[in-house]
Amino acid sequence: MIGCLCIHGFTGGPYEVEPLAQYLQERTNWLIETPCLxxxxxxxxxxxVTYDQWLQTAEEELQKLLNKCDTVYLVGFSMGGVIAGYLATKYSVQKLVLLSAAVYYINPKQMFSDIRGMVRDSFTGRLKENPLFVRYKTKIVHTPLTATLEFRKLVSEVRPMLKEISVPTLIVQGEKDGIVPLKSAHYLYKTIRSPVKKLLFLPSSGHLVCHGPDRQQLFGEVEKFLQENLS
Structure with missing residues (x-):
């Protein structure tokens, strides 16, 4: 049996990776898990909550899959990509998919573009309809500074380990991502030592690539990557 563990990002939840998980579930008989950190x-x-609790939960979920499945794939979004990279250095998984993986974060150029959009909407009375404003307003209110520091600790600990990743890896990055800059994807491609690795840039997508305008392309590329070389 094949298992696939999909790990969401910081201040998010399984809903961030759910569209991809559902797409794969409809096209395979794999055991797909989307735990909540x-x-x-x-x-x-x-x-x-501390970062080691996030790592521990993800690790426990992976161990469950490894006990049930002969082949296991890891998919990680944003902070979940950092966690997936960490797990790929410790466990025998077959493939790794990194979506908007946050080894670097905050893209100033795109962030200012997004802010300009919010300001424009505020002048036209449509700010409450702006999806970025709605999402990040809620997250800012409910995200304590201590949690942000834990996220930073996690990235600092895992980043030096990424060079140990040796499994086939697909690195996906939205070109309009205001959270994770393009250099994060380039860094991953340069650092990961696997001889089988691929960069996929999504020209119209922001941070939430599984919900973005290029999602159908994303889903197809991920499925193709995971299905390749299956006996």
């Missing part, structure tokens, strides 16, 4: 989900409760 501690403090995350639709209602954020991040106060007092």
């Amino acid at each position: 501690p403090g995350h989900g639709e209602q954020l409760q991040l106060k007092g």
Whole structure:
């Protein structure tokens, strides 16, 4: 049996990777898991949660899949990509997919573009309809500074380990991502030592690539990558 673990991002939840998980579920008989990391989900409760709890939960979910499946794939989005990279250095998984993986974060140029859009909408009375404003307003209110520091600690700990990744890896990056800059994807491609690795840039997508305008291309490329060389 084939298993696939999909890990969401910081201040997010399984909904961030759900469209891709559903796409794969409809086209395969794989066991696909989309766990929720501690403090995350639709209602954020991040106060007092530490980064090692996120790692531990993801590790436990991977161990469950490894006990059930002969072949296991890892898919990680944003912070989940950092966690997936960490797991790929410790466990025998067959393939790795990194979506908007946050080894670097905050893309100033795109962020200012997004802010300009919010300002424009505020002058036309449409700010409350702006999806970025709605999403990030909620996250800012419910994300304590301590949680952000834990996220930074996680990235700092895992980044030096990425050179140890040796499994086939697909690196996906939205070109309009205001959170994770393009240099993050380039860094991953340069650093990961696997001889089989691919960069996929999505020209119209922001950070949430599984929900973006290029998502059908994304889903197809991920499926193709994971299905390749299956006996």
